[in-house]
């Protein structure tokens with residue numbers, strides 16, 4: 183995947199203290215992150231503050247960043263975390279200013295709350311089993327889209343994301359209930375194959391296809407079926423096949439995926455975006471975080 187390769191390349195450079203790579207990371211993600219933040223915060227400046235905090239959070243947590251994870255997923259998790267904290271603080275009427283956080287004491291207290299691990303899995307460590315599940319589920323989604331098996335994908339999202347029951351899925355898609363049960367059975371078989379028979383491999387069962395399952399949680403947290411930005415771009419250009427369009431409509435609207443919605447919004451406004459404000463935000467995020475960049479060896 184070209185995008186992911188570019189991300190790992192940039193992140194490695196940032197870990198070595200490369201400032202221009204850090205600028206590139208910010209430029210690459212700031213638009214979609216701002217769109218995302220503005221879905222919850224009407225004030226642009228408030229949303230920009232949170233985006234700035236999220237980039238700082240990324241830099242602070244880079245020493246423990248696992249490069250096998252998607253950078254976008256990781257950044258969105260940090261951003262969600264920051265938004266959540268911000269809204270809670272605001273509710274309490276004790277909004278902490280960034281200036282406060284810049285003092286040593288403030289930063290200390292704040293760094294403790296850093297990294298999105300709290301979001302991703304508080305009690306449950308990101309274990310090898312979880313990584314294997316994520317990889318298998320992603321691989322399955324890729325197979326579905328490669329082979330245009332979008333109906334399977336939609337059925338699974340209806341079950342694990344929307345929490346619908348067989349009957350509701352059947353009614354919604356104009357299928358019979360046994361057909362839905364058949365799809366579930368087939369998909370569980372496919373997942374079984376993908377996770378292999380190694381000891382410790384996940385024991386697949388029908389309960390995995392429910393909204394409160396571990397799979398459902400992983401699905402949401404990792405954005406398992408989220409669209410690549412390049413695919414969303416082609417969707418906006420109207421050059422995708424009908425079944426692709428139907429799937430994306432479903433995922434974004436019915437599935438109410440806030441992350442893909444933010445990406446679409448950002449892509450839509452990319453052309454008309456005010457270049458100056460884009461650059462201003464980038465420089466602001468850069469300036470506020472560059473001090474945390476590790477220093478290249480002398």
Ligand SMILES: [Zn+2]
Nearest residue numbers: 408409439442
């Ligand atoms: Zn999505």
